[in-house]
Amino acid sequence: MFMTQSVRVFSTAATGRRVLCSLQELQNLHGKGIKFPLHSPEPKEAAPEADAKKSTKPRRRRDLLTTGFVFFNEKTQQPRAFVNRCPHAMLELDFDDSDFFCEGFIHCKVHAAFFDPDTGMCLQGPISSRKALKGLDELQVEVDGKQVVLLNDQARLTSLTTYNSQEHDAYKREKQRELAEALAKRSGTSEIEEMQQRLHEKTMARLKNYEQMDQVAFNKAKKK
Numbered sequence: 001m002f003m004t005q006s007v008r009v010f011s012t013a014a015t016g017r018r019v020l021c022s023l024q025e026l027q028n029l030h031g032k033g034i035k036f037p038l039h040s041p042e043p044k045e046a047a048p049e050a051d052a053k054k055s056t057k058p059r060r061r062r063d064l065l066t067t068g069f070v071f072f073n074e075k076t077q078q079p080r081a082f083v084n085r086c087p088h089a090m091l092e093l094d095f096d097d098s099d100f101f102c103e104g105f106i107h108c109k110v111h112a113a114f115f116d117p118d119t120g121m122c123l124q125g126p127i128s129s130r131k132a133l134k135g136l137d138e139l140q141v142e143v144d145g146k147q148v149v150l151l152n153d154q155a156r157l158t159s160l161t162t163y164n165s166q167e168h169d170a171y172k173r174e175k176q177r178e179l180a181e182a183l184a185k186r187s188g189t190s191e192i193e194e195m196q197q198r199l200h201e202k203t204m205a206r207l208k209n210y211e212q213m214d215q216v217a218f219n220k221a222k223k224k
Contacts, residue, residue: 017144017150017151017152019147019148019149020034020036020070020081020141020147020150021034021147021148022146023072023143023146023148024146026070026071026072026148027072029072031071031074031104032071032101033069033072033100033101034069035067035068035084035094036069036070037065037066038066038067038068038083038139039066066083066084067083067084067092068081068082068139069081069084069094070141071100073117073118075118076118078143079142079143079148080141081138081140081141082106082136082137083136083137083138084100085136085137086108086113087122087134088108088110088111088125088126089111093106093108093109095110103179103183103185103186104117105179105182106120106136108125111125111126112124112125113125113126114179115135115136116175119135120135120136120137120138121135121175122134122136123172123179124176140152
């Protein structure tokens with residue numbers, strides 16, 4: 001799945017809100033999305049002298065160049081947006097080619113990591129098995145009339161706050177299984193696909209280990 005190459009940023013009133021695109025336009029992309037600069041390139045008016053001391057420090061160049069991407073989530077029927085930055089190496093997910101998706105999952109081109117488009121959770125890759133799991137940073141967007149609006153440029157870490165630990169693990173395992181099955185159907189032997197295949201095999205081995213652990217726990221509980 002490919003993101004559109006065009007960049008759309010329209011300033012709105014001085015509330016930090018920006019129109020990214022129309023809802024209809026996003027829906028018409030059928031699973032694709034739009035990449036956009038995270039911070040508005042338009043210069044802001046000079047702050048009053050009285051507020052000069054209260055002004056925040058200017059953003060670093062890296063922050064000013066950070067991008068985001070928005071897409072229409074068919075499952076929730078709502079637009080979703082994330083910061084275009086892998087939490088592993090802090091590099092852009094698309095490697096500057098605006099291609100974010102692979103087999104329906106968000107894909108990091110740098111090291112073939114995969115993320116759940118519903119939650120931003122890392123499903124496969126260098127950080128997927130770390131204890132302190134970190135997902136993609138979510139951007140807050142909403143539908144205002146017929147427009148998709150970025151509420152502000154401050155990202156927040158995506159988390160499954162409605163799930164307890166067991167539900168979180170079960171959800172992740174199910175998504176990992178879906179990802180593994182999708183990657184297994186891919187054809188060809190390119191370098192990227194070979195990397196994905198190796199990661200797929202590791203994921204399947206991990207899933208099998210989880211199932212064995214669950215069975216052992218079940219047998220112990222049954223004996224009590």
